[in-house]
Amino acid sequence: MLKPVDILMVGVGGQGTILASKILARAALETGYDIKVSEIHGMAQRGGSVVTQVRLGEKVFSPLIPAGGADVVLAFEKLEGLRLMPFLKPDGAMIINEQEIPPVPVLVGAAEYPADIIEYIRSAARHVVAVDALAVAEKCGNVKAANVVLLGVMARRLPFAREVWERALAGCVPAKLLEVNKAAFAAGYEYKGI
Amino acid sequence: MFVENCEQVTCRLFKSGAGEFIFSEVMDLKELLSGNEAIARGAYEAGVTVAAAYPGTPSTEILENFSRYPGVYAEWAPNEKVALEVGIGASLAGARTLVAMKHVGVNVAADPLLTFAYTGVNGGFVLVSADDPGMHSSQNEQDNRHYARFAKIPLLEPGDSQEAKEMVGLALDISEQFDTPVMLRTTTRVAHSQGLVEIGGRSPRELRPYKKDPQKYLMVPAFARLRRNALEKRLALLKEYAEKSPLNFIEWRDKSIGVITSGISYQYVREALPEASVLKLGMTNPLPEAVIRRFAAGVKRLIVVEELEPFIQDQVSAMGIAATGKGFIPNSGELDTGILARKFSEAGILKPPVKTAAEGSARPEAPAAPGRPPVMCPGCPHRGLFYALKKLKLTVTGDIGCYTLSGLPPLEAMDCCICMGASIGAAHGVSKANPAMSGSTVAVIGDSTFLHSGVTGLLNMVYNNGSGTVIILDNRTTAMTGHQHHPGTGSTLMGTAAPAVDLETLVQALGVKRVRVVNPLDLAKTQAVLREETTAGEPSVVISRCPCVLLTRAAKPAVRVEKDKCIGCKVCIQLGCPSISMQDRKALVDPVSCTGCGLCVQVCQEGALVKGGDADA
Numbered sequence: 168m169l170k171p172v173d174i175l176m177v178g179v180g181g182q183g184t185i186l187a188s189k190i191l192a193r194a195a196l197e198t199g200y201d202i203k204v205s206e207i208h209g210m211a212q213r214g215g216s217v218v219t220q221v222r223l224g225e226k227v228f229s230p231l232i233p234a235g236g237a238d239v240v241l242a243f244e245k246l247e248g249l250r251l252m253p254f255l256k257p258d259g260a261m262i263i264n265e266q267e268i269p270p271v272p273v274l275v276g277a278a279e280y281p282a283d284i285i286e287y288i289r290s291a292a293r294h295v296v297a298v299d300a301l302a303v304a305e306k307c308g309n310v311k312a313a314n315v316v317l318l319g320v321m322a323r324r325l326p327f328a329r330e331v332w333e334r335a336l337a338g339c340v341p342a343k344l345l346e347v348n349k350a351a352f353a354a355g356y357e358y359k360g361i
Numbered sequence: 362m363f364v365e366n367c368e369q370v371t372c373r374l375f376k377s378g379a380g381e382f383i384f385s386e387v388m389d390l391k392e393l394l395s396g397n398e399a400i401a402r403g404a405y406e407a408g409v410t411v412a413a414a415y416p417g418t419p420s421t422e423i424l425e426n427f428s429r430y431p432g433v434y435a436e437w438a439p440n441e442k443v444a445l446e447v448g449i450g451a452s453l454a455g456a457r458t459l460v461a462m463k464h465v466g467v468n469v470a471a472d473p474l475l476t477f478a479y480t481g482v483n484g485g486f487v488l489v490s491a492d493d494p495g496m497h498s499s500q501n502e503q504d505n506r507h508y509a510r511f512a513k514i515p516l517l518e519p520g521d522s523q524e525a526k527e528m529v530g531l532a533l534d535i536s537e538q539f540d541t542p543v544m545l546r547t548t549t550r551v552a553h554s555q556g557l558v559e560i561g562g563r564s565p566r567e568l569r570p571y572k573k574d575p576q577k578y579l580m581v582p583a584f585a586r587l588r589r590n591a592l593e594k595r596l597a598l599l600k601e602y603a604e605k606s607p608l609n610f611i612e613w614r615d616k617s618i619g620v621i622t623s624g625i626s627y628q629y630v631r632e633a634l635p636e637a638s639v640l641k642l643g644m645t646n647p648l649p650e651a652v653i654r655r656f657a658a659g660v661k662r663l664i665v666v667e668e669l670e671p672f673i674q675d676q677v678s679a680m681g682i683a684a685t686g687k688g689f690i691p692n693s694g695e696l697d698t699g700i701l702a703r704k705f706s707e708a709g710i711l712k713p714p715v716k717t718a719a720e721g722s723a724r725p726e727a728p729a730a731p732g733r734p735p736v737m738c739p740g741c742p743h744r745g746l747f748y749a750l751k752k753l754k755l756t757v758t759g760d761i762g763c764y765t766l767s768g769l770p771p772l773e774a775m776d777c778c779i780c781m782g783a784s785i786g787a788a789h790g791v792s793k794a795n796p797a798m799s800g801s802t803v804a805v806i807g808d809s810t811f812l813h814s815g816v817t818g819l820l821n822m823v824y825n826n827g828s829g830t831v832i833i834l835d836n837r838t839t840a841m842t843g844h845q846h847h848p849g850t851g852s853t854l855m856g857t858a859a860p861a862v863d864l865e866t867l868v869q870a871l872g873v874k875r876v877r878v879v880n881p882l883d884l885a886k887t888q889a890v891l892r893e894e895t896t897a898g899e900p901s902v903v904i905s906r907c908p909c910v911l912l913t914r915a916a917k918p919a920v921r922v923e924k925d926k927c928i929g930c931k932v933c934i935q936l937g938c939p940s941i942s943m944q945d946r947k948a949l950v951d952p953v954s955c956t957g958c959g960l961c962v963q964v965c966q967e968g969a970l971v972k973g974g975d976a977d978a
Contacts, residue, residue, distance in 0.1 A: 213735035228628040230554035233699030270733035278731035291724040
């Protein structure tokens with residue numbers, strides 16, 4: 168009996184959440200899970216929030232994760248992680264990229280970007296891993312692989328074998344970018360954050 | 362695509378109409394598909410050879426995916442009415458046909474639809490209506506199930522990708538068996554959620570022979586009266602079919618609560634009330650009255666769970682069966698498992714969830730999270746046009762597209778938005794009602810939207826001696842839905858070259874004598890032309906022409922900030938460009954996202970923003 172796992176991925180259009188969810192779904196499929204993935208299209212390219220919900224289990228009915236139901240929130244951007252905190256289970260894990268992308272209300276001075284997001288999340292969630300994924304990806308050779316770094320950080324906390332992840336990665340990224348993505352995944356997988 | 366491990370042996374559940382389970386072991390190939398991909402696959406497997414649509418979220422990917430299968434023909438029509446009419450012709454000629462649109466598109470196509478219900482089909486015909494509860498990308502959340510009842514045609518509602526695929530084939534079978542168009546109604550969470558789908562082969566179909574039959578297809582009053590009777594006879598037969606169809610099945614569990622549900626709501630019910638008995642209706646028009654009565658008689662308390670309107674519930678009540686649902690379940694927005702659990706518990710049907718110690722302890726108060734509304738992209742040509750409109754303090758009747766985002770802060774340069782094509786008629790109406798507003802009101806409409814339903818509005822303005830200015834935002838694509846071709850782009854959905862309509866010639870042919878073309882990234886010129894045209898006192902069209910920045914991706918070097926010149930006046934911020942922010946009271950341009958469009962360079966009075974690549978001052 169496979170234990171259900173509910174994962175919310177959130178970021179800003181263009182951050183690569185969709186590729187990350189594809190790799191995750193492929194790994195889950197090989198492990199034998201039933202899967203539902205829900206995305207909202209349409210506004211993604213226009214700089215809005217992008218939320219992808221991934222539900223895994225023996226049999227999954229709803230494609231949507233209820234409030235307080237996510238085992239993992241994988242936040243590609245800090246503010247979006249904060250916004251989705253109500254979805255995190257009390258004993259769930261928040262994996263959060265330290266990158267800040269100010270939304271237009273902040274850019275035009277109508278709102279403030281909260282200064283203390285990571286502190287708040289550490290006080291409110293049981294398990295938190297904060298990563299500077301851009302810096303880690305840059306060390307691996309391509310800043311655009313930040314999404315795969317974050318996926319790697321999450322991967323170690325999910326019940327799939329590492330080889331399964333690596334096969335899924337190879338199946339989803341173009342061959343010429345595989346080496347840098349492998350390095351990014353490994354850096355995330357072995358990331359020693361708390 | 363997930364085609365590895367293709368030889369999985371799975372145990373699949375078939376459900377019969379009598380509510381019994383039949384287990385069958387099948388060798389199958391499973392892929393993770395969105396509802397839209399599954400519909401395209403279902404159409405391919407069921408032998409559909411012709412498909413037509415106008416793009417609209419959440420329906421767009423159906424045609425995009427279908428068009429890539431071998432041996433099929435698919436096209437973007439300029440609007441949903443034309444798409445449906447193309448589909449009617451294809452069915453008449455004997456082809457299995459699919460036409461897809463978003464919910465509000467059915468409003469546009471309603472005229473042919475309601476009479477197509479009279480003529481019936483030759484080749485099987487399915488109309489996909491993709492509804493958008495919660496209005497993720499729409500101007501309203503109308504419940505299109507009412508259209509099926511209104512038109513008296515069969516209605517199928519899939520609840521996941523597997524059902525979406527299967528129901529396309531079933532819809533086509535029903536269509537041919539009962540000589541009727543069939544509506545397949547999805548919602549955003551079915552259309553855009555992915556689930557595992559069993560992949561099958563294609564069953565090729567010969568064209569059904571065409572036979573001239575005016576009494577069936579020529580809807581003049583004398584023949585329409587005959588078909589009106591045929592419609593009622595067909596509906597009675599469909600009712601009998603619905604009673605026996607495996608699309609409608611009962612899952613008997615605890616009989617103290619029985620839930621009637623359909624579509625995506627079924628998934629939420631199975632999670633929120635896992636013990637309840639369920640009557641899942643896959644076919645919701647006409648309803649299987651005898652099945653509903655049998656289910657109602659078998660349970661103590663009957664509840665109908667459906668998103669949006671009480672479409673099923675009202676009909677169940679009209680049968681004289683006591684049912685609740687919309688009394689405590691919202692009739693707007695999406696449902697989900699959490700909403701149902703809460704509403705059932707508030708209504709005393711479920712016990713309130715027992716909170717664990719960890720859940721009981723409240724989290725500390727969270728800092729306020731500013732919203733992240735969608736915005737026009739860095740380098741979007743629409744930004745220049747709307748900045749100019751704002752400077753000129755014009756009243757702007759708007760339309761549907763990316764540019765509708767200009768109505769939001771900081772530009773706030775649009776006054777109204779109703780539906781596709783409405784901007785031109787609205788501007789004309791404003792100036793007829795109040796001539797004082799006529800020189801200060803303009804209509805804005807995208808190129809794809811103009812060709813969808815703006816042409817007749819402009820024709821009307823010319824014909825009725827209007828004097829308005831219509832601005833066609835020609836970004837050479839249907840941008841909002843993901844860059845689909847249209848009659849002005851020079852290419853088709855299938856990738857073949859096509860004649861591109863010439864907008865200048867088109868509007869001149871409608872009788873517009875003043876036609877101007879501007880590049881909206883040239884602010885001074887744009888403002889000057891707008892000033893001239895709005896005061897011209899006769900109909901004029903300004904074509905604001907610049908390709909969508911996402912289409913060309915030909916970025917120039919990023920704009921630089923000369924910090925010593927920046928006085929922190931924030932004029933550049935008023936463009937609402939996501940690449941510009943303030944840091945330490947000086948403008949900051951993000952060099953990664955800036956496309957070098959140069960609008961901010963033009964609005965800066967201090968010369969602090971400099972085009973990239975220019976020599977240092």
